[in-house]
Amino acid sequence: MKLAGVQMDVAIGDPERNRRRMAERFVEAREQGADLVVFPECAVTGYCFESRDEVVAFAEPIPGTSTAFFSKLCAERGGAIAFGMIEAEKNRLFNAAALVGANGLIASYRKVHLPFLGVDRFLDFGDRPFAVCETAGVRLGLNICYDSGFPESSRVLALAGAELVALPTNWPSGAEILAEHAIATRALENAIYYAAVNRVGEERGFRFIGRSRICDPAGRALAVGSATDEEILYADIDVELARRKTIVRVPGKHLIDRLADRRPEFYATLAEPHGLPRPGRDLPAERFK
């Protein structure tokens, strides 16, 4: 399976232009043999909206206009596409990622972890469990941007059988250390492939830092994007490598297994409610010190 990650700039508030440019990149990646093409977070809409009212105009249902547009493209060109958009469901709005193929929507994801930043300030918290779907012969899990700072986001997917996690992201300035280290760590600690696809460019004073990264199940970087340029990253995915959690072997015994060697009897507090306030909402003053 060949994976492509499209590091690109996005025009805020111009979905038609963004979809058109995404389609061009998708065709280019298909010509290079990519089976699955991943785009950044909010690739259809842009990120730095200033109010909920402003973003409502660009939110769509899933399935809807954007998923139909890309599904038609997949029907013509083959392959599958995962991309970031704003999802509207009744009066709720989500930072979402959709995965579509020739037959329409395969899966979608609503960002679970929200920072109080950009459009996320005005959105609803993802309300559905992390889930694994199958596309192009790979068991795929979706995360978005800030999720990558929480090891739980990809761990839960790996435990559910994910072989690849795709992360449409909009990492801004300040996320350099996360971009450099966390993606390799998520891949290695779960023995899965991990593809983080960031945007570049500026939007209303916000600069996005590129540095998209695709890692193999040992955490090795298969492709790394520049800090500023639009480009397409490619990587070959060998699902057998991601299925084999055992890293080293001696005859008849194993030795390292990233999942089997877990000790969940000591992890109870990870799943307990913490009672701390959500970002940007009702925060007591002492948390701002």
Add this chain to the structure above:
Amino acid sequence: MKLAGVQMDVAIGDPERNRRRMAERFVEAREQGADLVVFPECAVTGYCFESRDEVVAFAEPIPGTSTAFFSKLCAERGGAIAFGMIEAEKNRLFNAAALVGANGLIASYRKVHLPFLGVDRFLDFGDRPFAVCETAGVRLGLNICYDSGFPESSRVLALAGAELVALPTNWPSGAEILAEHAIATRALENAIYYAAVNRVGEERGFRFIGRSRICDPAGRALAVGSATDEEILYADIDVELARRKTIVRVPGKHLIDRLADRRPEFYATLAEPHGLPRPGRDLPAERFK
């Protein structure tokens, strides 16, 4: 608070020599003002034992000979010390870390995650929950080596209030990617200090890769050891930085909080028993493919 990590070689099966050399390094670090001095995993004993019988001769109770030796040193010189050793309790043996000060034992830890490698092949699995203690004004949690590959090990400690995780380790060849990326990630994702102190040198054909690393709560490297040399790493620890989980602020709102922004309602599977066999024990053949 000033932290020191002593990257050093270890002589297998010669605890007296190892303690003497550790004492020299401890005195040197104290002269540089270190309040807490961390040594590698199995610093008292060495790691590459070939049988349980061979290692029994070097296992000690906690408290015991080694903790008394270093406690006396702390009484003379001030400061505290964390170091790796093999613990004997009745007929059980643990890969352990002890933390001692002038008044004796402060805390100890039994390695929870065991690879089927070196002395760990013959040891018992850590049987006590991860716990936080206080020393030199810092809330400290202990992990050992392989624990660092499991995000749960430090996450549980951060949720329990740890501001610093110390990791005595014996990373061998092959752990380079983990050493480079996972320590920064553990620090950043929990907004804590993280000090990984590895050994160098060879032992029975096994090479240890140095690369000790101390990171701040943003994941920045404060000190990084070489791949081969004995050396002492130093870092100043500002516990206020580790207490403030909020990374960015706007007036009256927060936006990023590494613990408060968790969504444990979606993490239930992390604490569920997985039913997979432990490393080196009763592994079905299909896991060796």
